[in-house]
Amino acid sequence: MEFGFTEEQEKLRKELHDFYATELPEDVSGVPALSRELQDFWMDLQRKAGKKGYLAPGWPKEWGGLGLGHIEVGIANEVEGYWGIAWPDGIGLHIVGPGLHLFGTEEQKKRFLPEISSGEKIWYECFTEPEAGTDEANQQTRAVKKGDKWVINGQKIYITGGYKPDWLYVEARTADTIPKHRGLTLFCVKADTPGVTVTALPCMGGYRANIFYFDNVEVGDDAIVGQINQGFYHVMATFEFERSNTGIAARAKRELQELIDFCRNTKRNGKPLIKDPMVRRALAKMAIDIEVLRLAAWRTAWRFGERKRLGPLDFDLTGFFSRLNAYTHPNLKMDILGAYGQLPMGSKYAKLDGAIERGWQVTRSYHYAGTMEAIKIVLAGRVLGLPRIPAKLHTTIMQALQEKEKQA
Template sequence: MDFRFTEEQEELRKEVHDFFSENLPSDFESRGSGPGTTMEQFKFWMELQKKAGAKGYLTPGWSKDSGGLGLTDMEQAVFMEESSYWGTSWPGTMGQRICGPPLHVFGTEEQKKRFLPGIAKGEAIWYQCFTEPDAGSDEANVSLRCVEEGDHYVLNGQKTFITSPGPADYLYTLARTQDIIPKHRGISLFLVDAHSPGISYGALPTLGIFTTEIFFDNVKVPKDRLLGELNRGFYHAMVTFEFERSTTGAAAGARRNLQELIEFCRQEKRNGQPLLKDPAVRDLLADRAIEVELSWLQGWFAAWHFSQRDKLGSPPPEAGGLHAKVVSADRAKQLIDAMGLYGQLRSGSKYSKYSGRAAQQWLSSRSTHPGGTIEVQKIVLAGRGLGLPRIPAKFNKEIRAAIEGVGV
């Protein structure tokens, strides 16, 4: 396949390129927000986020009224590719990519006016609050209780493992509004003020990123904070996942990481020779280059298909995110092996090389839960991508018994 970008698309790419090259320090490394992210880094990203937001760069596909640039699908893909290349770590990503898009679809005019500009301007931080101690992959099991009382709702219960890239302003929260079988028909989605009385937070730093547990103790939520329809929250959550799992910028970030790794291998010497001359390291770099290329083509195919959806129908589910999760642990191990013992050192050590990124990648690669586990993403691909039949619910009992039988 041979394709080119139009002159206007190239200009747009240059505009984004110029913004980041002017605003990021020249020695900036695209490390992402690992658990070591400091308050200083957070403040840096918040400031830059607001600058980008003032230009409509955080939500380029949204209309100008909502604080975006009104770009077409393909223009957005160009934009995402260039901005992801720089390894941006926006604290407001959850709002921009996960909670904001469904707000466009299901929100009332009043909700859109109230919430979208804060996300687009980079001022508000949203958390996506779905997971609970007994509801992860099985979203239908949500039990955070919500009852109506006069002109508001009252929430009681707990959320856990919620990605928290900074202090939250709003919580995009699934709660049980009706006890009904099937369970997924009794769940609703709420836009909750993160500072409401009765909400408390506890830190849960994971191998990859910082997460939080959240407790709701008689939290009052005004009635106009229900998103979409009462008891249809499960379906709204599934639409939210569609937005969460699309990854057009992934290849660009991986390309930059690869370039930085090649540069490191060029400079770093072992037994008097640059690492780049070591056959095992060359093997690793070649594997990575192939993967970046495949992921790039996959991302552009998805973006193009999406832009042609009126003619071609909805695009097949995106496999790039799943692929990245599956190979990331192997890639991190290869990198640690290639670097010898220095690959084991964390970024805090004065002896660490490549800024401790090998150890960081290894830790992050173990954390494959966000956005659905590998098994759950395979189920989605099997059903929606390959059209395979679901296992009939009548076998659930036998499957559970078999799992318990082997002590899982």
């Protein structure tokens, strides 16, 4: 494995850093788009980056990308992570776009990919339902063919996004099959189609999720992505793109560096925090964890580049480490800051602009694209070859839990 980067690759890194250093004011970098003003700012920046091909550097030039390889895409992700960028259309870029590349018709590619890579549109991913989260195959939202239309009815929950979406990427049941995951299909639904309504679902940490309702929403055959009843497999294939991000480690590294600087410059009981052995131990642990995540992410990017056959070890291992860090690091950071750690962004006495408190809140619900337990099950079964819990025992456990819940 080659751990270094070529001259060309370093040139790309510099070009991207220069672009964001010019376009992104220091006090906006990494700040979530919680206000209208910030949303407009991020939307503008998304369009500017799109014009340069930076949003989708790995896509072919004909679809608005730069036609770059996986290592270069890893570099672009690292730079975005460093600058704390969360594109308004992350779903279009990382879920819908790859899905259309793999399974879309030529018509769909022509229609949607340039709009996504130029940063003009916003997509939301509508998969999760009240009874279908980890058990994604249990989706009950239905699409029924009537004449030349598909009629969609149902409800989707925890759909991330504080912007106004243009398109919804909806998974719906099109057949009652056993197993359940063989009866799901993917649809592109215009967000303002009659029958689509939305309710805001404010979440911890200030970000917004949504509940979408579909009430006799009509779409044509041209809305279907890939094959009918193959939606679950198509989603699994595109989720793999969502999990190969090198940017998470880059962001974590920058935030840790800011905390280290803070510890160097802040005294407690007359001594710089950095001299405290407990603080040093916590900082060292986080640095090691982040390095492990960084290397795992680069291993995946490298294997992509080598056209190796990728599997759960590549995607779920980075997912596992990023979630593990997300759960454990905010606690360590809170401990370092002491009582100041609980002060939110905007508070007069908050340290590091309240980022530690907000990070703690956000990461309590950090399980988009699969919870830690779900990832552990995949790693245990598909990587370590451990047996699944027998169905009968699983049912017994679930019944016992439900019984306990009733009694409580």
